[in-house]
Amino acid sequence: MPQHGPFIHVHSLEASQLGDGLESGLSPAVLLSLSVRAIFLAAPDDLVVVDREPDPNWIEYLERVGLELPQLSVAQGGGETLVERITDDAELCAELRDNGFPIKPYMGSIQNQTLAHQLGLRYIAPDNQLVDRLNHKSNLDHILQEIELPRIQTEVSTKDQIVHDARSAFEEHGALMIRSDLSIGGHGVWRIENAQDIDELANGIKVANPDRKFIWQPLKAVTNSPNVQYEISDDSCNLLGISAQRMTESFAFGGNDYPSPLSENQSILDQSKRTAHWLQSQGYRGLVGLDFIVTTNKEVFIVEINPRVNTSTFPLILSHRLGVHAFKLLTGVPTQSVGFAELESLVGSNLLYDQHRKEGIIPLMIPTKDRPVCDVMVFANTREETEIIAAQLNDRLEAIHSARSAP
Numbered sequence: 135m136p137q138h139g140p141f142i143h144v145h146s147l148e149a150s151q152l153g154d155g156l157e158s159g160l161s162p163a164v165l166l167s168l169s170v171r172a173i174f175l176a177a178p179d180d181l182v183v184v185d186r187e188p189d190p191n192w193i194e195y196l197e198r199v200g201l202e203l204p205q206l207s208v209a210q211g212g213g214e215t216l217v218e219r220i221t222d223d224a225e226l227c228a229e230l231r232d233n234g235f236p237i238k239p240y241m242g243s244i245q246n247q248t249l250a251h252q253l254g255l256r257y258i259a260p261d262n263q264l265v266d267r268l269n270h271k272s273n274l275d276h277i278l279q280e281i282e283l284p285r286i287q288t289e290v291s292t293k294d295q296i297v298h299d300a301r302s303a304f305e306e307h308g309a310l311m312i313r314s315d316l317s318i319g320g321h322g323v324w325r326i327e328n329a330q331d332i333d334e335l336a337n338g339i340k341v342a343n344p345d346r347k348f349i350w351q352p353l354k355a356v357t358n359s360p361n362v363q364y365e366i367s368d369d370s371c372n373l374l375g376i377s378a379q380r381m382t383e384s385f386a387f388g389g390n391d392y393p394s395p396l397s398e399n400q401s402i403l404d405q406s407k408r409t410a411h412w413l414q415s416q417g418y419r420g421l422v423g424l425d426f427i428v429t430t431n432k433e434v435f436i437v438e439i440n441p442r443v444n445t446s447t448f449p450l451i452l453s454h455r456l457g458v459h460a461f462k463l464l465t466g467v468p469t470q471s472v473g474f475a476e477l478e479s480l481v482g483s484n485l486l487y488d489q490h491r492k493e494g495i496i497p498l499m500i501p502t503k504d505r506p507v508c509d510v511m512v513f514a515n516t517r518e519e520t521e522i523i524a525a526q527l528n529d530r531l532e533a534i535h536s537a538r539s540a541p
Contacts, residue, residue, distance in 0.1 A: 146216035176204035192474035241442035309353035320386025462520035
């Protein structure tokens with residue numbers, strides 16, 4: 135039977151489980167602050183544990199546009215992860231025990247499972263060994279072989295061997311794609327097209343664990359990078375939607391556009407459905423993201439199985455709740471502001487989401503002193519309308535920047 139709420143949402147992110155070098159890109163303070171995003175996944179009768187009181191102006195705005203928000207509890211303990219801050223807060227632990235709801239984490243982990251055990255609460259997440267297997271890229275080729283899906287020729291190297299192997303493979307095959315066994319958001323991913331790229335690889339792997347593995351593949355000419363979201367329960371594999379990822383030349387994630395122009399692509403639908411049912415048979419429960427590439431030759435490959443909430447999960451689920459048909463997710467927008475009130479004055483009320491027009495901007499993350507950029511969700515009923523609103527936002531921010539920079 136499917137698991138029914140209410141739930142306790144604990145979005146504790148441990149950088150070491152996601153990718154080497156992630157700590158250098160996202161400080162502990164920033165990783166903690168991401169816990170508040172869970173409010174976009176939670177039902178009104180759920181409880182979301184956060185690391186700090188959210189910006190009250192932002193919360194008031196979300197309620198004003200018609201969102202029914204869950205109860206929030208702030209972890210007051212010490213530590214670099216949300217789980218550590220919860221464990222160190224005796225009063226909150228007592229509250230969660232009395233609450234009695236099952237815990238739904240950002241991603242299954244030993245830390246989250248231990249917290250649930252200590253609180254005597256049920257835990258809605260895949261087995262830790264399965265999460266670990268899915269997180270490590272060196273396992274993907276074997277998994278796709280097990281499911282009998284198309285695979286890209288893949289080789290695995292150790293940290294000591296990857297630079298040597300990259301030089302040899304580049305001479306033999308030409309351009310390569312290299313990934314750390316743990317990589318996320320462009321961290322631990324290299325595009326090898328010349329000798330200088332291999333030098334950058336040699337420098338980049340210095341932060342990797344000594345026993346880290348790396349995978350390398352021939353570099354494919356890619357026309358589209360669809361992201362497919364599923365929610366898997368005991369008795370269903372529910373397709374939430376397919377968006378198009380925007381990736382930089384260095385494969386850093388830049389956001390999503392929904393719906394993907396490939397939402398009806400039969401190969402993507404068939405491969406994702408088979409993968410979701412395989413995951414269900416392995417005991418996977420919860421949200422999962424499947425990253426695909428589509429090549430210029432119209433080949434379709436799964437390149438990642440992400441056993442966690444994805445950044446694109448938030449606007450996708452929120453679009454369903456708002457009853458809109460399209461979104462554009464923009465990440466790391468340099469608004470040069472701190473807090474929602476200042477952001478609102480810069481963006482302007484006419485660009486913010488209007489529940490009657492069913493279009494406009496909802497900030498996913500508010501700029502802070504620790505992370506002075508904004509993640510923005512643009513909603514509308516067509517992708518063309520989201521593009522227009524995003525362009526208006528960009529023009530407005532550029533005009534403000536130019537005015538501030540003028541002598």
